[in-house]
Amino acid sequence: MKPLAITQPINLRRFQSLIALFVLCILLSFLTDKFFTTANGINVLRQVAVNVCVATGMTLIVLTGGIDLSVGSVLALCGAIAAGLLKNGLRFPSADLLIGFTILGAVLAAMIIGAVLGLCNGLAVTLFKVPPFVATLAMLTIARGFTMLYTEGHPISNLGSGFAFIGTGALLGIPVPVWIAVAVVLLSVFITRQTKLGRYIYAIGGNETAAKLSGIRINRVKLIVYGLGAALAAVGGIIVTSRLDSAQPNAGTSYELDAIAAVVIGGTSLNGGKGSVGGTVIGAVIIGVLNNGLVLLNVSPFWQQVVKGCVILLAVIIDRSGNSKE
Amino acid sequence: MLAGKHISKKFGGVPALADINLELYPGRVNAIIGENGAGKSTLMKILSGVYTQYEGEIIYNGAPVRFSTPKDAERAGIAIIHQELNLVPWLSVAENIFLGRELLNGWGLLDKRKMNEEAKTLLMRLNLAVDPGTKISALKVGQQQLVEIARALYVNASVIIMDEPTSAISDKEVDQLFSIIRELKAEGKIIVYISHKLKELFTIADRFIVLRDGRMIDAGDMAAITEEELIRKMTGRQLLREPGRPYQGNTEELLFVKNISLRHPVIMSARVLDNISFTLQKGEILGIYGLMGAGRTELLETIFGLHPGKASGEVYVNKRVRKIKSPVQAIRAGIALVPEDRKLQGLVLNQSVRANMSITILHKLEQWGIMLNRGKESKMVNGYINRLSIKTASLNNAAKDLSGGNQQKIVLAKWLATEPGILLLDEPTRGIDINAKTEIYKLMRALAAEGLGIIMVSSELPEILTVSDRVLVMSEGSLAASIPIGDASEEKILKYAIHKNQTAQ
Numbered sequence: 082m083k084p085l086a087i088t089q090p091i092n093l094r095r096f097q098s099l100i101a102l103f104v105l106c107i108l109l110s111f112l113t114d115k116f117f118t119t120a121n122g123i124n125v126l127r128q129v130a131v132n133v134c135v136a137t138g139m140t141l142i143v144l145t146g147g148i149d150l151s152v153g154s155v156l157a158l159c160g161a162i163a164a165g166l167l168k169n170g171l172r173f174p175s176a177d178l179l180i181g182f183t184i185l186g187a188v189l190a191a192m193i194i195g196a197v198l199g200l201c202n203g204l205a206v207t208l209f210k211v212p213p214f215v216a217t218l219a220m221l222t223i224a225r226g227f228t229m230l231y232t233e234g235h236p237i238s239n240l241g242s243g244f245a246f247i248g249t250g251a252l253l254g255i256p257v258p259v260w261i262a263v264a265v266v267l268l269s270v271f272i273t274r275q276t277k278l279g280r281y282i283y284a285i286g287g288n289e290t291a292a293k294l295s296g297i298r299i300n301r302v303k304l305i306v307y308g309l310g311a312a313l314a315a316v317g318g319i320i321v322t323s324r325l326d327s328a329q330p331n332a333g334t335s336y337e338l339d340a341i342a343a344v345v346i347g348g349t350s351l352n353g354g355k356g357s358v359g360g361t362v363i364g365a366v367i368i369g370v371l372n373n374g375l376v377l378l379n380v381s382p383f384w385q386q387v388v389k390g391c392v393i394l395l396a397v398i399i400d401r402s403g404n405s406k407e
Numbered sequence: 408m409l410a411g412k413h414i415s416k417k418f419g420g421v422p423a424l425a426d427i428n429l430e431l432y433p434g435r436v437n438a439i440i441g442e443n444g445a446g447k448s449t450l451m452k453i454l455s456g457v458y459t460q461y462e463g464e465i466i467y468n469g470a471p472v473r474f475s476t477p478k479d480a481e482r483a484g485i486a487i488i489h490q491e492l493n494l495v496p497w498l499s500v501a502e503n504i505f506l507g508r509e510l511l512n513g514w515g516l517l518d519k520r521k522m523n524e525e526a527k528t529l530l531m532r533l534n535l536a537v538d539p540g541t542k543i544s545a546l547k548v549g550q551q552q553l554v555e556i557a558r559a560l561y562v563n564a565s566v567i568i569m570d571e572p573t574s575a576i577s578d579k580e581v582d583q584l585f586s587i588i589r590e591l592k593a594e595g596k597i598i599v600y601i602s603h604k605l606k607e608l609f610t611i612a613d614r615f616i617v618l619r620d621g622r623m624i625d626a627g628d629m630a631a632i633t634e635e636e637l638i639r640k641m642t643g644r645q646l647l648r649e650p651g652r653p654y655q656g657n658t659e660e661l662l663f664v665k666n667i668s669l670r671h672p673v674i675m676s677a678r679v680l681d682n683i684s685f686t687l688q689k690g691e692i693l694g695i696y697g698l699m700g701a702g703r704t705e706l707l708e709t710i711f712g713l714h715p716g717k718a719s720g721e722v723y724v725n726k727r728v729r730k731i732k733s734p735v736q737a738i739r740a741g742i743a744l745v746p747e748d749r750k751l752q753g754l755v756l757n758q759s760v761r762a763n764m765s766i767t768i769l770h771k772l773e774q775w776g777i778m779l780n781r782g783k784e785s786k787m788v789n790g791y792i793n794r795l796s797i798k799t800a801s802l803n804n805a806a807k808d809l810s811g812g813n814q815q816k817i818v819l820a821k822w823l824a825t826e827p828g829i830l831l832l833d834e835p836t837r838g839i840d841i842n843a844k845t846e847i848y849k850l851m852r853a854l855a856a857e858g859l860g861i862i863m864v865s866s867e868l869p870e871i872l873t874v875s876d877r878v879l880v881m882s883e884g885s886l887a888a889s890i891p892i893g894d895a896s897e898e899k900i901l902k903y904a905i906h907k908n909q910t911a912q
Contacts, residue, residue, distance in 0.1 A: 275778050277769040284766055287755035294713075294752055295766045295821065296738040355757055 097399060098347055098363045105367060109374040116377055123256060129369035130258035131317040133362055135336055136343035137269045138313030140361040141306045143344050144273070146286040146353025147206060147213035149307065152314040152340055154224035155198050156333035160318030161228050163191035164237040164328035167244055184243050192315045198224060199311025203304035221337070228330050238327035248324030258320045265313060269358045282306060286353025342389070343368055346396040367392070408432060409454070409485075409566055409597055414463035416449055423449045424621045427463070431566070431614075436588060436598040438612035438629070440605075441641055446621040447601050451568050454599075455487040456480030478507075486564035488555045490571040494543045501526035501539035504558045529557040533587055549580030556587065567591060568599040573607060577698050578905075585611050604867075605634050617641055641841070660726060661860040662687040662710075662742075662829050667720035669702070669709050669884075679705045681885045683720075687829065687860040692851060694875030695864045698904050701881040703864040704747055707831045711744040712737045724829065738767070743822035747833040747864075749811075753818035756807040760799050763806050764788045764821045791820035795850065812843025819850070830854065832863040836870060848874050868897045880904050 110117040135152050142149045167187040171180040182190065198220065205216035250257045273279040281302045284292040293299050317336070322328045347364030349356025371392060375385045414427040424446045431437045439447050452458045454465065456474030464471045467483065474480040477487070494503045501522045510525070512518040526539035535553045543551060552572060559567050569588075573581045588598055588611055600612055608615070609629060617624040617640045624640050663686045671677035680702045687693050697703045709718045715732035722731055722740075729740045737744070746752035754763050765772060765784050772787070774780040788802045795816040799809055806814055815835065822830065832851075836844040851874055855861055865871050871878055878895045880888040880903040888903040 277773060277779060280762055280766060280769055280779070283758060283762070284755050287758050288751070290752050291755055292766070294711075294734055294744060294746055296734045296825075297766070298735060354755065 098360055098367065098396070101396075102363055102367050102370065105370055105374070109370065109377070113374070113377045116374060121373065121377075123254075123259075125366070125369050125373045126259045126262075127256040128373065129365050130256070130262040131320050132336070132339050132343055132365045132368065133262040134265045134313050134317040134320070136340040136347075136361045136365050137265050137358055138310035139337075139340040140344050140347070140349055140356065140358050141269065141273070141282060142213075142310045143341075143349055143351060144282045144286045144353055144356055145303055145306050146289065147303065147307070148217065148341070148351070149199075149202060149310050149314075150214065150217040150337045151198070151202060151220035151224055152310065152317075153333035153336035154221045154228065155195055155311050155314045156318035156321065156336055157328075157330065158198070158224045158228040158231065158318070159191040159195045159315035160322035160332055161232050161237060161328040161330065162194055163187045163319050164240055164244075164322050165231060166190055167240055168237055184241075184247075187244075188247075188319055191319055192312050195315025195318070196308045196312040199308040199314075200304055202311065203300075203307035206307065207300035207303050232328065232330045234330055236327045236329050240323070240326055240328075244323050245326050246323070248320050248322070248326075258324070261316065261320060265316065266358060266362055273358055278302065278305065283354055286355070288354070339365075339368060342393050345393060348396075348400055350400075364396075408466075408468070410466040411450070411454070412464050412466060414450070414453060414461060414465070416453060416458065416461040422621055424453075424461075427618075427621075427623050429616050429623060429626065431597050431599055433565070433597045434592055434595045435613040436592060436600050436611050437614045437616065438608045439599060439601045439616050439618065440608065440637060441618035445618040445641075447618055448570065449621075450618070451487060451570060451599070451601065454480070454566075455485055455568060481562055481564070484563065484565040485568070486559035486562060486566065487568040488552065488559065488570065488572060492548075492551050492555055494551055494554060496544040497542060499540045499542055500530070500537060500546070500554050500557075503543055503554055504529065504539075504561055506558075508562070525561070526557070529560055530554075532560065533557055534583065547576075547580070549576035549583070552576065552580075552584065553587070564596070566597040566599065568601075570601045572600070573602065573604060577700070581607065605637055608637075609634065638841070658691070659689040660686055661689045661691075661724070662862075663723035663726070664710060665721040665723065667706070667709055667718065667722075669705055669714055669719075670717040672717065679884055680709060680718075683881075683886050685879060685886065685889065687862060689858050689860055690855050692855050692861045692863060692874055692876045694871040694878045695862060695881060696866075696868065696871050696878060696900050696904060697881035697887075700883070701904065702884040703881055704833055706881070707744060707833050707862065707864060710737070711742060711831060738825055738827075741826075741828035742831065743825055743827035743829070744831040745815075745818050745822055745833060745835055747837070749814050749818050754806045754814060757805055759803045760792070760797070760806055760809070760817055761785070761788050761802040763817050764791060764802075764824065767821050768824045787824065788820075791824065795820055796846065810840075810843075812839035812846075815839055815843065815847065819847070823854075828859065830859055830861045832861060834865055835863060836865075836867075844870075868900060871895075871900065872897065 106117070115121060135156065139149055139152060166182040167184065170182055172178070202217050202220050205211040205219070206213050247257055247261075252260060273282065281292065281297050284295070284297060285299055285302055289299060318333065321332055343364035344356070344361050345351065345364065346367055347356065347360030347362070349360055368389065371389060372385060375388060380388075409431040411427055411429045414424055415422065416424040427450060439450065441447050449458065453461050456477045456479050459473075459475055465473065472483060474483065495506065498506070504526050505522045510518045510522050523539045530537065530539065533553045533556060535550060535557070537546065537550060543554065546554070556567070572584060576584070588600075592598055600608070602608055612629045614626065615629050615632065615637065616626040617637065619641060665684050667680055667683045668678055669680035671679050683706060695703050695706070705714070708714060710722060710731070712731040712733045721728050723729070724740045724742070729736070731737045731740055731742070734744075750756060755766075761784060765788060769779065772780050772784050785802060791797070792799065792802060797813050797816045797820070799813060806817060809817070819835075836847055851861055851863070863874060872892070872895060876892055878890045878892065878900060879886060880890065880900055882904055890899065
């Protein structure tokens, strides 16, 4: 038919967000001489690392046509659990038993708890057919409640220098959170592009009926994806807790919105089936650069929010206009 | 009269229509005939104001016109009834008829009473006995279509374009539609009728206009042409209507379906399938015919494990009883289903040909336990592209960019890749051109010769008679007859398909 006419705009669209990021960086380099420096670059990357982790998991979920609003609360709960286990261990007063945790043990336990919370989301969505929006909205509240219960409303602080290394340390001049984010992204890119699971994720989001008829175990894939998404939120929670050397009960509030914004700006369709982890990374960096630039330009934080909202809107409008061409 | 002069239209440099000159007469049913991709829909979209960029001009009632929107065309009296009906399912019949042109009372609020009354008059004119307050979703497809026609009548359209109006309605509804078309014709309206079904064109159409590859090939009176001639003009070659293969006789039982019943999803006491039993032999092509609502699709779906909670009965594959409660188990039993609607059920449209074709066998394409072997995948996909002569620029093109026939071949390929013993085909040639149809028939024969058992559900009797070795006729959820191809005829099959309906009345 007309393959050339069709593939060209797609290829351009693929680079749309990347081009936007470049333009933004060049613009900021001219507007302020503090922006284009190594120190600031590293600073931006460190700031976006958490959102990259959370938004990458979100991307997998959104690609299946779902959404996870609970990531902010899950992040807080898992961060608190990591901190609590590390500092106080696991206490069973009735058996007069105290289990201590190493850093690795606490981190793994927090991630497992995260995965379990995600599996609960997945079960609600698959087994009980609750719309993802509602199921994860419920989990948003539930996980926040458990965070408050676990921390009794107080921060858990002074977690030791070893744990602090996760959030504040650096290897080869690059902050550890950035290394973690890179690992998370590489793993997710591998899953989406090179594995059966990745193909299934896209197929379910693209056409769930066709996927089911093709013999794909839809529920199993969704469970994995929701579990993985929440486990990555837990990773974000560990980084945040470590960086502050403190687990805050109200940490991660509205992080789900930043994650969804990164996904959307990165060109992933909220209807599922279309988009990429790479796009989300660019989306997260755009948000980070924007925040950073506006701070450097001494723009008020209130205006920052307005600008961020407009960028999200713009990204979707541009994406739509590219789509509507037949 | 509505006429087009030198109409040309290009999409991104590719000509879709080239120098079309056509005349559509009032008081006639003007049939536009052509294979998929011949340019029928493009032409209709130009006439009804959907496409505004084109060369040439439209002459309407003696004056040149150029519509800028569909609403514009409608105001001038040109209404189009699309194949996919444009109704809002959760609004009432009256609300749909008046959608976008609501009647208001003195307060500027909706005048529901007046709209309902007017709707009632329109519905009576169309012999449609439903209350104007009924929700569209509660109506059958045929009735919904009449609501669309009511809408056209309300705006007093003098040109009514119908795009494949009979593609989803029963024969009885077709008769009803035709009598309405005849009335509209008598009122002097210009009816433009697009259809694949040549048989019905000879019943209803007065004039034909044949398009092929975006050009007008011929136009004239239906009375002066035969079906064979029309097909030749559409395709530019003779149709190979091979007679059905003689029945090979029992070879080896491949599938035995025993006492399958399926509960109605809403009405607990009713059954969609009632105690159906039959066998399928190795190398046999079994055609299943039935009217709309006979339960043909549901039968295939039940065998494929799509109705686990509501179905009862047993399925034997190679004489062993198999528990099939999901597609996964069906596939494991060697059963494949090419579903009725390739866009909604068969393909992930925005994904590549590659991803669509390999989706059923990804587990066989893994290396080191986790990673997909893309080389192996390409080899497999290219193999099927060649074997089924699928026309695509590359295996990475999105499925949505391919024509209907090629899309259908992708769905076939993804199922053949599972190396099934039993192939269930639900309307395998719906909406695809004659060329691709013939190719699919040939493929079915070749597969049967290799020993596959094939069950084909089809609404087209000629197709059933061309391809099947044996014909099962379904009527209202039960099996009405099993006819060896040697004894089958259109009349006989139809008699069994209708029989139960008649006695029930």
